[in-house]
Amino acid sequence: MTNINTHAKLALVVDDSMTQCMMLSALLKEENYQVVVANDGACGVEMYVEYQPDLVLMDINMPVMDGYEATRRIKNICKENLAPLIFITSMDTEQSYIDSVEAGGDGILVRPFSPQVFKAKIKSIQRISDLYFQVKKLQQEQQKDAELAEKLMSDVIESRNFALNKISVIKQAATIFSGDMQLTSLCPNGDIHVLLGDFTGHGLRASIGAIPVTETFRAMTKKGFSILDIIAQINKQLCDLLPKDLFFAACFACISEHDKSLYVFNAGLPDGYLFSQSGVIKHRFQSIHPPLGILPKLIINIELAIVSVDASDRFVLITDGIIEARNEQGQEFGVLHFEQAAEKGLLNGDIATKVALRLKNFCKSMPLEDDMSLVDVPCSGWQESESINKANQPQMPETFIVEEAFYNTSPSWSWQLELTDKLLASVNPIPIIMNQINDIEGAGEHWQSLYTIITELFINSLDHGVLGMDSSLKNSAEGFSQYYKERSKRLEYLLDGFVRIELYYFPFSHGGKMFISIKDSGEGFDIFNVLKSNSYAQDKGLNLSGRGIELVNQLCDTLDYQDNGTLVSASYVWHNIKH
Amino acid sequence: MSVNCNISQENNQVIISVNERFDFSLHQQFRDAYSHCLDKHMSYVLDLSETDYMDSSALGMILLLKDHVDLHSSKLVISKPSDTVNKILEIAQFHRLMTIQH
Numbered sequence: 001m002t003n004i005n006t007h008a009k010l011a012l013v014v015d016d017s018m019t020q021c022m023m024l025s026a027l028l029k030e031e032n033y034q035v036v037v038a039n040d041g042a043c044g045v046e047m048y049v050e051y052q053p054d055l056v057l058m059d060i061n062m063p064v065m066d067g068y069e070a071t072r073r074i075k076n077i078c079k080e081n082l083a084p085l086i087f088i089t090s091m092d093t094e095q096s097y098i099d100s101v102e103a104g105g106d107g108i109l110v111r112p113f114s115p116q117v118f119k120a121k122i123k124s125i126q127r128i129s130d131l132y133f134q135v136k137k138l139q140q141e142q143q144k145d146a147e148l149a150e151k152l153m154s155d156v157i158e159s160r161n162f163a164l165n166k167i168s169v170i171k172q173a174a175t176i177f178s179g180d181m182q183l184t185s186l187c188p189n190g191d192i193h194v195l196l197g198d199f200t201g202h203g204l205r206a207s208i209g210a211i212p213v214t215e216t217f218r219a220m221t222k223k224g225f226s227i228l229d230i231i232a233q234i235n236k237q238l239c240d241l242l243p244k245d246l247f248f249a250a251c252f253a254c255i256s257e258h259d260k261s262l263y264v265f266n267a268g269l270p271d272g273y274l275f276s277q278s279g280v281i282k283h284r285f286q287s288i289h290p291p292l293g294i295l296p297k298l299i300i301n302i303e304l305a306i307v308s309v310d311a312s313d314r315f316v317l318i319t320d321g322i323i324e325a326r327n328e329q330g331q332e333f334g335v336l337h338f339e340q341a342a343e344k345g346l347l348n349g350d351i352a353t354k355v356a357l358r359l360k361n362f363c364k365s366m367p368l369e370d371d372m373s374l375v376d377v378p379c380s381g382w383q384e385s386e387s388i389n390k391a392n393q394p395q396m397p398e399t400f401i402v403e404e405a406f407y408n409t410s411p412s413w414s415w416q417l418e419l420t421d422k423l424l425a426s427v428n429p430i431p432i433i434m435n436q437i438n439d440i441e442g443a444g445e446h447w448q449s450l451y452t453i454i455t456e457l458f459i460n461s462l463d464h465g466v467l468g469m470d471s472s473l474k475n476s477a478e479g480f481s482q483y484y485k486e487r488s489k490r491l492e493y494l495l496d497g498f499v500r501i502e503l504y505y506f507p508f509s510h511g512g513k514m515f516i517s518i519k520d521s522g523e524g525f526d527i528f529n530v531l532k533s534n535s536y537a538q539d540k541g542l543n544l545s546g547r548g549i550e551l552v553n554q555l556c557d558t559l560d561y562q563d564n565g566t567l568v569s570a571s572y573v574w575h576n577i578k579h
Numbered sequence: 580m581s582v583n584c585n586i587s588q589e590n591n592q593v594i595i596s597v598n599e600r601f602d603f604s605l606h607q608q609f610r611d612a613y614s615h616c617l618d619k620h621m622s623y624v625l626d627l628s629e630t631d632y633m634d635s636s637a638l639g640m641i642l643l644l645k646d647h648v649d650l651h652s653s654k655l656v657i658s659k660p661s662d663t664v665n666k667i668l669e670i671a672q673f674h675r676l677m678t679i680q681h
Contacts, residue, residue, distance in 0.1 A: 198635070200635045200636055200638070200639050244639075244642055244643055244646055245636070245639030245640060245642050245643045246639060247635075247638075247639065247642070249635065249670075249671065267672075268670060268671045268672065269670070270670060287669070287670045287671070287672055288672065289672055289675070290671055290672045290673065290675055290676055291638075291671055294642060294676065295676070299675060320635070320667075320670070324634075370634070
């Protein structure tokens with residue numbers, strides 16, 4: 001950092017009187033200024049350009065060009081650089097005060113004045129200009145730091161999002177830092193978690209929470225936690241971290257391709273949308289909870305919105321910056337404009353571009369008041385995405401199964417968890433199980449399928465066994481959400497019941513086998529009837545229920561129901577790919 | 580654009596009203612309107628009937644007011660929000676945090 005005070009300063013004196021010039025020069029030199037002199041306004045402007053002085057003293061009445069005009073030109077040239085300019089005059093009138101300020105002067109000194117008054121004036125005006133330079137310098141440094149930090153931040157946050165190529169976005173920040181954030185992440189079972197969030201305000205202050213939110217969102221998604229668990233955790237974190245008046249309006253969603261359903265929790269964002277291929281709004285997801293980071297705990301009994309989706313549907317989220325964008329007349333872009341633009345965009349296959357264009361045409365040259373974001377997520381097509389590649393799944397040579405699967409009869413470890421009564425409603429055993437497996441056997445790609453199997457089997461035992469839910473409810477789209485309402489009601493009033501999960505692990509020389517057994521306290525079901533009607537419905541492409549078990553059947557090596565359907569056992573075998 | 584504050588000791592009431600735009604620029608003014616009021620068991624009314632616009636930092640300011648009110652064992656009511664303002668309160672689900680009178 002250079003210190004502007006260490007250099008000798010340069011003053012420009014513009015006056016047609018030689019005596020005046022000499023007198024002012026002498027005084028300035030006593031204050032350690034170097035001095036250059038011009039004898040008319042036009043010459044003064046030229047000298048100003050040539051020397052870039054730190055201070056200008058300007059006479060008013062001069063030949064060729066008067067002091068006002070010269071000042072206007074100088075101030076026009078140096079819009080950025082505030083070299084203070086003081087008028088020196090003997091015209092002690094109100095009008096001369098007004099005119100000199102109008103012309104751009106920073107001060108006026110009326111003759112006659114004593115050397116002390118002159119020096120005091122110079123000092124005070126120089127003090128102000130020093131402050132101005134300091135502020136400007138700090139501002140530039142801050143701008144540079146902010147740009148660097150923003151780059152780091154967006155590298156950490158959004159470049160690591162899942163399937164960037166599938167999701168189209170609008171992201172416009174009002175300042176360098178955006179208070180909006182968009183996250184996508186892949187669950188172990190192939191579902192996609194999506195988040196669009198908006199911190200209060202904008203700029204650096206609004207983006208401090210972004211990193212903890214990102215870390216929590218990614219880590220918990222990867223471990224198999226549900227979105228409600230993740231939301232509760234992020235809420236708690238932000239409540240501890242953020243000042244009272246700072247919060248995080250966010251919408252979380254889980255898109256399940258194999259279940260053809262969408263789970264949404266909107267906490268303080270404008271309505272989210274589910275659009276059909278033809279641009280019809282199939283569902284609006286209204287905000288159901290205050291923004292995160294306000295309450296120490298989520299409000300209980302607030303339920304996720306659950307809807308069934310078609311493969312060609314699109315899920316769209318926006319922040320309030322889009323709705324509240326203003327034009328020159330002060331009108332808001334508004335919900336209606338947005339919906340029309342989104343519908344048009346959908347028909348052309350690109351919502352983000354169309355909405356961005358409409359916004360631009362609407363706001364014209366108005367500066368952005370708030371960050372604006374939009375995410376447009378397809379409801380299918382994830383299977384082709386980078387990390388879920390079925391072709392890469394381990395293939396099992398037939399002989400291998402016969403030899404090892406039969407002769408290795410004792411497991412290297414086994415593990416059991418029994419959840420009873422109220423705990424069934426509050427504890428999600430899946431992350432616990434996956435943690436156990438990861439702790440003992442290390443991380444592995446094949447756990448993805450195992451996760452799906454255990455999740456589906458556990459949910460089946462809980463829903464249809466313990467809670468006695470009838471999955472045929474899920475056959476219609478309305479029944480679908482009714483099903484989930486009924487389910488959470490039964491969970492809430494659940495008094496007794498249990499689900500017991502047992503795992504047995506058999507290591508092979510190039511892979512292994514996991515044997516899973518899940519027993520529930522339910523009444524059981526007619527196994528043959530259910531399997532038969534499911535496969536019939538599936539052939540006809542009719543059925544919304546029973547998809548889970550079909551998937552498990554594909555992934556498992558063996559799948560058996562016993563004890564009248566209250567005990568299910570499955571085995572999953574994998575073969576390690578040699579690197 | 581301004582914040583007005585009326586304190587009536589007899590009724591134990593503090594009425595704060597905000598005209599036109601309620602945004603970050605009012606931060607200090609808004610805080611000054613109530614911060615000196617340290618009496619307990621007061622009833623605070625935030626009158627938003629004359630407010631035509633409110634941004635998310637205004638929601639933050641309301642949360643700070645709520646904090647102050649809770650700290651002094653008092654009550655807070657948001658009174659008569661205009662349609663635009665009400666939409667913003669609704670999106671933020673503020674009725675779950677405090678009383679809103681229409």
